[in-house]
Amino acid sequence: MALSRDWMYENNGGTCVAIAGADYCVVAADTRLSIGYSIYTRDYSKICNLAEKCVLASSGFQGDIKALQKNLAARHLIYQHQHNKQMSCPAMAQLLSNTLYFKRFFPYYAFNVLGGLDNEGKGCVFTYDAVGSYERVGYSAQGSGSTLVMPILDNQLKTPSPLLLPARDAVTPLSEADAVDMVKDVFASATERDIYTGDKLEIVILNASGVRREFIDLRKD
Amino acid sequence: MFRNQYDTDVTTWSPAGRLFQVEYAMEAVKQGSAAIGLRSATHVVLATVNKAASELSSHQKKVFKVDDHIGVAIAGLTADGRVLSRFLRSECINHAFVYESPLPVSRLVVHLADKAQVCTQRSWKRPYGVGLLVAGLDETGAHLYYNCPSGNYFEYQAFAIGSRSQAAKTYLERRFGAFNKYPREELIKDALSAIKETLQGEKLTGAICTVAVVGVGEPFHVIDQKTIQEVIDSMEIREEAAADQGTTQEEDKSSEAAPMDI
Numbered sequence: 001m002a003l004s005r006d007w008m009y010e011n012n013g014g015t016c017v018a019i020a021g022a023d024y025c026v027v028a029a030d031t032r033l034s035i036g037y038s039i040y041t042r043d044y045s046k047i048c049n050l051a052e053k054c055v056l057a058s059s060g061f062q063g064d065i066k067a068l069q070k071n072l073a074a075r076h077l078i079y080q081h082q083h084n085k086q087m088s089c090p091a092m093a094q095l096l097s098n099t100l101y102f103k104r105f106f107p108y109y110a111f112n113v114l115g116g117l118d119n120e121g122k123g124c125v126f127t128y129d130a131v132g133s134y135e136r137v138g139y140s141a142q143g144s145g146s147t148l149v150m151p152i153l154d155n156q157l158k159t160p161s162p163l164l165l166p167a168r169d170a171v172t173p174l175s176e177a178d179a180v181d182m183v184k185d186v187f188a189s190a191t192e193r194d195i196y197t198g199d200k201l202e203i204v205i206l207n208a209s210g211v212r213r214e215f216i217d218l219r220k221d
Numbered sequence: 222m223f224r225n226q227y228d229t230d231v232t233t234w235s236p237a238g239r240l241f242q243v244e245y246a247m248e249a250v251k252q253g254s255a256a257i258g259l260r261s262a263t264h265v266v267l268a269t270v271n272k273a274a275s276e277l278s279s280h281q282k283k284v285f286k287v288d289d290h291i292g293v294a295i296a297g298l299t300a301d302g303r304v305l306s307r308f309l310r311s312e313c314i315n316h317a318f319v320y321e322s323p324l325p326v327s328r329l330v331v332h333l334a335d336k337a338q339v340c341t342q343r344s345w346k347r348p349y350g351v352g353l354l355v356a357g358l359d360e361t362g363a364h365l366y367y368n369c370p371s372g373n374y375f376e377y378q379a380f381a382i383g384s385r386s387q388a389a390k391t392y393l394e395r396r397f398g399a400f401n402k403y404p405r406e407e408l409i410k411d412a413l414s415a416i417k418e419t420l421q422g423e424k425l426t427g428a429i430c431t432v433a434v435v436g437v438g439e440p441f442h443v444i445d446q447k448t449i450q451e452v453i454d455s456m457e458i459r460e461e462a463a464a465d466q467g468t469t470q471e472e473d474k475s476s477e478a479a480p481m482d483i
Contacts, residue, residue: 074314081286081310 009061009109010035013196014046015145016057017186018115019157019179020123020138020171024207027115028183029057029143030191030218031200042199042220049211051076054089054116055204056096059143060130061109068108071099089116093126093134100132107131111142117206123171138170145190145197152186180205184216191218232344242348243341246370249350250382253296255419256283257389258354259379259412260365261403264436265356267294268412270383270419271429284433284443288313290323291357292433292441296383297370298350305349309333326357326364330374338372352382358435381415388418405436410456413449425453 013034018027029046032039048056048069056072058065075095079087087095093114100108112128127140139157141149157172172179183203191198201216227233228241235241254272258265271280281299285306286292291313295302312332316324333353340346348370355366367382368374379397381389392415400408412432417425427450435441 070318074318077314078310081307 010063011060011109011144012040012062013144014059015141015143015149015187015190015194015197016046016059016111016113017141017149017153017183018057018113018125018127018139019153019174019183020115020125021174021176021179022123022171023117023121024176024179024205025055025115025117025123025125026176026179026183026203026205027055027057027113028187028201028203029059030145030187030197031202032196032198033062034196037195039199045202047202047204048073049204050087050092050114051089051116052086052211053206054087054092054114055206055211056092056112056114057142058110058112059146060111064108065110068099068110068112072096075099088119089114089124089126090118090136092116093124093136096126096128097132097134100128100130104131111146113140113142115204115206117208121208123206136170138172141186143197145187145194148190148193149186152189153182156182176205176207180214187216187218230344231341231346231348240341243371246348246350247352250297250352250370251384251386253299253351253383254283255381255383255386255389255416256294256296256352256354257379257381257386257393257412257415257419258294258356258365258367258377259393259397259400259408259415260356260363260377261405261408262401263363264403264405264408264434264439265358265363265365266405266408266412266432266434267292267354267356268416268430268432269294269296270416271431284431285309286433286441286443287329287355287357288317288323289440290359290435291326291329291355292435293356294354294433295351296354296386297352301349302351302353305333305336305351305353308336309355323359325359325361326355326366327359327361329357330355330366330368333368334372334374337368337370340370341372354380354382356433356435356441358437363436379415381419383419385419385421388421389415392418405434405439406452409434409444409452413453413456426450427453 014030016029033041033044050056107130114126118124126134128134139153187201198218201218203214205212227235231242254270256269258267269283273280284294287309313324340348353368365377366374367380379393416430427446432449433443
C-alpha cells in the first residue's frame, strides 16, 4: 500500500472509546501505532486535550490526525483571544465537524470521538465519520477495534430508545469508577482479537474537578 | 512653512527629506492615553491608563495578550491597535503551528515593523496611527520593544508613550539602571509609580490603570484590579510612613514630576 504512487493514506490502527456520565466523561484509546502487520511504536497517544473541558481521541492515519489536532488547537487559541474564554465541548464538536467537511474531497483519514463536559457540566460524547457527520451520543467507539467494542457497550449501557417519551438522557447512570472499569474490560476484550489494539491503554477522565489521566497495560502481542 | 504643501500624501517627500504623513501618525500616538513598559532580566511589566470616552462608557482596551509569552500595550488609535494585535496573534499561531515553538519576540517586532513600513510607501494607504509596546519573553530573555507608525522599532529597558509620557520617561530615566535586577513586585510598583507621574495629580487607583506582566514561568496576563489596588495601598502606606519619619522618598512624590509633554 505504501509503495503505490497515488494512495496517500495509511491506517495506523488503534481503538478509541468514550463514555458520557451524568457529571463526568471518560475518553480512552490504546497507544499502539501500527503499519501493515508491524508495530511502529507501543507508546503513542491518540488523545488530544483540545480545551479545558474537551478531549479528542482519533484513530486512523496519524499523519492526518496530527494535522487535524494542530488545526483545531490553533482555532481554539484564536477563539480564546476573541471571546476571552475556553470553547465549550458542543462548540468544539461543531468546529470539528466543519473542519472535517472542509476537506470533503480529500478527507482527513481520521475516525474521531470527542468527549467532554457540556455547558451544564453533564458528560457529552460526539462521534464522527471521516467527513464530519456527527451526533451527540451517550457512548461511542471508533477505530480498528470498534466493531468488537460497540456491541458490548450497547449491551451494557442500554441507551433508551429515542422513541420513548418523556425524552431520556443518553448519558449512562453508571458511576465514574464503574465507567472506567467498563472501559478497561472492553479494551481487554478488544485487545484479544484485534491485532491493532494493545500495548497500553490511556484513559482520560474529565469531571468538575478537572482532568485525570490513567495508564493501564494491555496485552503486547 | 512648507509643511502644508507636502503633507497631503504619504508618498510625497518634503524638500527637507521628511514624510509628513508619517510624522503626523506619530503625533496620533502622542495624543493617546499613556502606556508604559519596563523590564528586568526575567520579567516585563506593561501598564496603561484607562481612559473612558465619557463617564457613561467603559474604557478602551489598551493591553492585548498576543501569546502566552508576548503581550502588547498600545497608545494612539485603538482601532488600529486592535487590528494589529489580531495580526500579531495570527503570526504567533502560524509560527507555533509550523515550528512547534514560540515565536521569538525579535522576529515578531520585525514582522510588525515591515507591515507598518508598507503603509508608508503606498499612495492608497495611510500609516497606522498607533504605537505599540511589545513585551515578551523568549530563549534570549525578557524583551521590551517599541514599534512606531513609521516602521521603526527599538528595544528598551523601559519606555513610556502617549500623553504626558515625558513625566513617566523622566521618572524611568532616573531609575532604569537598577531594573535588570528587580524582582517582579518591585517592577510592578515602579510601573505604577510611573503611571502615577502621568496622572499629574489625579488619584492612582486600580480602576484607572491596567497592569500586565509576563516573565519566567509566568505566561502573559493582566493582573486583576483588586491585586493592583492592594499594591497601590501598600505603596501609599509606605509613602505616608516615610513622610511621617521626615525622610524623603523621591520615587513616590508626584510633586517632583518633570514638565509635561505636549
